[in-house]
Amino acid sequence: MSAIRIVRIHNELLGTYGDQGNAEVLAFRAKFHGISTTIIDVSYEDQLPRNGNIFLLGGAEDAAQLLSLEALKREKTLESAIADGAVLLAVCAGFQIIGNSFWADGQKVGGLSLLDVESSPGKNRCVGEVKAKSMILNLELSGFENHSGVTTLNSGAKAFAKVSSGHGNGDGRFDGAVAGNVFGTYMHGPILARNPQLADLLLTRATGRAFSQISDPLATKYAGIARKY
């Protein structure tokens, strides 16, 4: 098959918490699986490519989050690509953007409604290590959270992971949300660096192929150690 197109959206705006590493890890894991990839950086002033296979959104401060949303709303490309089966991983501010609504700079704004969730400001900032079990992978994931949102799930979304330590969506029970190929989470790390199996899952979703286990001892060692942070 042709190269997998990994689209890193608005990295200059949503690249303030290391989440851009998710694209690098996807490309790196894909190489082990024998798949070629291209990372396409799309800035605020660019148009999103319609034919992306995996789209990535990262964390950001309020003003940057609003600018990114505004740019995504200028076109319906992301929504169309998702409807056609593309994969989306959205972290922190990016997770809020793809919900129905969220708060930024003191005002409530409508999101892209790719996940049936609502985010509102919480009383306390949630900062620290998170451990949460992904139901899809049946695996404990590790990450680092730093946000003050409280995200509640409506009937159209399932929780992404069950929190064993940390705050996740704000109540300490669940982190993130998932619907089809759309994944939202509060976990930085970057999440795919700390949890390479999740990178493999996204690649499987994007290609429709199941992959055999690959051997990258350093990745396995890091994932194991990070789970104890």
Next chain:
Amino acid sequence: MSLALAKLVGYLSRKLLHKSGETIPGKVLLTIYPRALTVLAKGRKIVLVSGTNGKTSTTKALAQVVSQLGTTVSNKTGSNLDRASATTLMSPSEYAVLEVDELYLPKLVAETQPRVVLLLNLSRDQLHRMHEVKKVAARWKAAVDAAPETTFVGDIDDPFVAYALSAAVNSVRVSFGGSRHGDGAVCPACGKYLKWVGSNYSCSCGLTNKNLDQERRAGSAAFRNAELANIAGGILGAPPITFEPSILERVIERKVTGVDCSIRLVKNPASWSEALKSIKGESVVLILNARQVDGLDTSWLWDVSFEALRGKNVAVCGERAIDMAYRLHVAGIESRLENDLPGALTHFNGVESVEVLAAYTAFFKLVSS
């Protein structure tokens, strides 16, 4: 009475606990007498230095400039919270040059009525504590706006500094011809997408590094900080001086297991990027920790380009060495994972000198050993 008690506690802490004594006396004093900073600052000429990177070295340089004018006290170790300022001010002097933590700057400005404040830069650092750069800049701006008697000197190539100074009554806006800011995609003043042309920015709201009072030639972070120290000292009437290079770089030279190590402090994306540019040799050790002052989280490693290390002999150590090793691995740069610096140095057979980039806590452990 409070002062005497605080000094006694400081003496005991140095003698009995072998601490540097820069924090404890001030902490005791502020606990029993919260207005101590205001009282200690009265009648003295206070100069403050703050910013994400370069505070300690610039404070040293500026203290050297100011000391030409009269007796001067200054921080000794890089402790920079209000208690360290209180401890420093407990020694009498005409002038005081204080390094101040970014979040404590508003308190210090309000309580010490400084003559001059030098604002170096703001970028991502210890996000578990600072949370968002924009919010720190907004607190700076409020502090600046509330201090019409103070002159603020700032490097406005940094849009966060320019924003903090945007309504200052007395300010000296210094530009070095522009410098692209890693976190500068959004205008801190109005929230619009910030237009950059090369290393210069200009927003439709008016925020720009072209609205300046003094222009200097471009240079390294150390060069810029030296110029800023001389400009700040000049406001008090001190003539500019040429600094020893060692005063402006957080670099120390140490022989470790017979190898000459040039050890440089690094702590956030901006300082790592600056440090990686300075690497000249082929043998490099990276030490990564993730304690409070290092930043508890290492996600930011993925925002730093480590291309400068490609093809070099790299060893990594420290409490979070594996985070670094994996980040480099994905970038296609293989490194050797070791527990500590002596272990890492065993990989450089016959090499006489090695460059070491060390996280904050690792750096200070090496300095004090």
